[in-house]
Amino acid sequence: MSAGVLPRQEHSAAGAWGGAAVVAARVRAWPRSGRLAPALVVLLAAILRLVDLGRTPIDPFYAGAVRSMGTSWHAFFVGAYDPSARLAIDKAPVDLWLQVASTNVLGFTPTAMLLPAALGGTVAVAALYDLLHTLAGRRVAIAGALALAVLPMAVLTSRSDTMDSVMAALVVAGFAVGARGMRAGRSSRLVAAGALMGVAFETKLFEALIPAVPLAVMWWWGAPGTRAQRARAIVASSLACAAVGLAWLVALSLLVPATQRPWAFGSTDGSAWSSTFVYDGWQRLTGSTPINAGSATDRVPAGAGPLRLFSAHVHLDARVGFGLGVAWISLVVALAAGAWRSLDRTGRAGAGALALWLGLGTVIFSAQRDLRPRYLEAVDPAIAAVAGLGLVLGASAVAARLHGRVPRGVLRGIAVAAVIMLVTVPAVVTAGVISSHAQDSGTPGALPTARLAALSSYLRSRQGGARYEAAFLPVAEAGGLIARDGRPVLMLDALGHPLVTPAALQRLIAGGQVHTAVVGTARTPMADWIRAHGSDVSAAAGQRVTGTVYALAP
Structure with missing residues (x-):
């Protein structure tokens, strides 16, 4: 693994694609296997x-946070990035709690780190x-x-070390609960749907709110009752979403003394509120997010515009x-x-x-300046849902109009070809994603395996009785x-x-609490101070570039 964060696990990918043909055949015979077909999908x-999940590279930022959060209940709750809980991640740690649980049960391996996201993506399919x-x-x-x-x-x-797939599963589940409540005329289910949207917000913040407006619109258009009853249900659902979505931020503010709260990554004042609403909110939308060393590697270089998502x-x-x-073509044909x-x-x-959800996602992600591919998980379920709706209903409507003028066999062949196209083309691309061990979380600042091992060996040999293994300026290298x-x-x-x-830092050095500092290529007042007062030991620490690791002495 090039990032050098975690050991690899070897798996066999053979036979992974044979299932696609079986599923396609079962779908054609769905009336005879009504329960088997969805299970196969x-x-x-x-x-x-x-399949082959353990060979996917891991983002050192989240890997370090998961390792740190497993060291104490305090670190677990506050979303600590480092075991000392001096720095926290930039969002609520709900998804990382799942990764901590997974690594505690299965061991700290790539598979355990990635398992919650993989299961979240699978649950999203079932919920859709x-x-x-x-x-x-x-x-x-x-x-x-199937789409x-x-x-x-x-x-x-x-298959990536991010929160987006779990968020998508929660959003689709909320939509599904709301749809069941709409058909049954039970407003309590819309409130439950709002609570699920709140958990989705806790998981990946503002991405989760894109489907919130379509959910409310669905209830307004389709639920029974008077306008006042529908409006009250929507308000109650919105309040449930807000209460659940802000629960961790409120609990952190009320239950953890200010002196014990870590600095929230990305914030301007150290607070998780600033990190949530400014760094991960407004700045993500406007593209003014500060760039950490190497963090631009997972961004979409295509400029904002109507054709960005087709570039x-x-x-x-x-x-x-x-x-x-x-999705868009089939929707137009169906209409x-x-x-x-x-x-x-x-x-x-x-x-x-669902069409509104698709439209909002298309517009927002075409216009958003600071776009990562993983953000598109907030609209992926809508793409698949509208494609399925449009193809099936559109084909049925067209067949009804052409009945008696075109042989039934020809119409059936066209329908089967459309389904095969919907499945085969994406499946081929997906095969490439899996075989190349691609991911979209990025590995910003990650050290290669050999350099990380050499640095670790050097620092552990020098730590002695010091409290800290090293002092770090580069955040991602610390995560590894x-x-x-x-x-x-x-x-x-x-x-x-x-x-x-x-x-x-000078007092900590004098007290024997830290013996080494890793500054990387940083050019800050602290980096200048360390270079002026420390001894360059980069070569001894196995680093190819001098001026990156320094021994510190009183």
């Missing part, structure tokens, strides 16, 4: 997300089937779930553009053919809400070492905000 989704089955029946549900199961961007994100940059055209195009008439009020409301050794480090800086002053 979910099984295919699980295979694509789990349930949602579409409630709205439009089994055929549409099978088509939409999401093989959608390359969804598979890529589910060849980072394979957007193949991984998401094809599916997005199919032109009058396919919406085959749905009842609930189904039309749900279909309209934390993930490897699990020892406390002294974080000196967070995106240009000093966490320790030179005077405080």
Whole structure:
């Protein structure tokens, strides 16, 4: 693994693609295997997300945080990035809690780190089937779930060390619960859906709110009752979403004394509120997010514009553009053919809400300046759902119009060809994603395996009775070492905000609390102070570039 964060696990990918042909055959015979077909689709989704998972590179930032959060309940709750809980990650640690649990059970391995995301992506497929089955029946549900199961961007994100797939599973589950409540006329289920949206916000913040407006619109259009009753249900759901979504921030502010709260990464004042609403909120939308060393490697280089999601940059055209195009074209064809008439009020409301979700996601991610591919998981379920709706309902409507004028065999062949196209083209791209061990979390600042091992060996030999294994300026390089050794480090800086002053560092050195500092290529007042007062030991620490590691003495 080039990042050198965690050891590799070897798996065999043989036979992973045989399942696609079986699923396609089962879908064609869905009336005779109504329960088997969705199970096979979910099984295919699980295979694509789990096969050879352990060979995927891990983001050292999250790997270090998961290792640190497993060292104490305090570090676990506050989302500590380092075992000393001096620095915290930039968002609520809900998803990382799942990774901590997974690594505690299975060991600190790549597979254990990635397992929650892979399972989240699989659950999202099952939840989308349930949602579409409630709205439009089994055929549409099978088509939409199958489209999401093989959608390359969804598979890529589910095989990456990020929170987006778990967020997507929660969002689709919320939509499914809301749709069931709408059909049953039970507003309490919309409130439950709002709570799930709140958990999704806790998981990946503002991405999760893109489907919130379509969910409310679906209820307004399709739920029984008076306007006042529907409005009250939407307000109650919104309050549930807000209460759950802000629960961790409020609990952190009320339960953890200010002196024991770590500095939130990306914030301007150290607070998790600033990190959430400014760094991960407004700045992500406007593209003014501060760039850490190497953190731009996972960004989309294509400029904002209506064709961005169809560009060849980072394979957007193949991984998401094809599916997005199919969704929009099939939607237009279905509307032109009058396919919406085959749905009842609930189904039309749900279909309209999914189309709105698709539209919002397309506009936002085409215009957002600071875009990472993983953000598209907030619209991937809508792409698959609308593609399934449009293809199945549109084909049925067109067939009804052409009945008696075109042989039934020809129409059936066209329908089968459309399904094969929907599945085969993305499946081929997905095969490439898996075989290349691609991921979209990035590995900013990660040290190669040999250099990380040499640095670890050197620092452990020098630590002695010191409290800290080393003092660190580069955040990502610290994450790799934390993930490897699990020892406390002294974080000196967070995106240009000093966490320790030179005077405080000097006192720690004098007290024997830290013997070595890793400054990397940083050019800050603290880096200049360390270079002026320390001895360059970069070569002894196994680093190729001098001026990056320094021995510190009183």
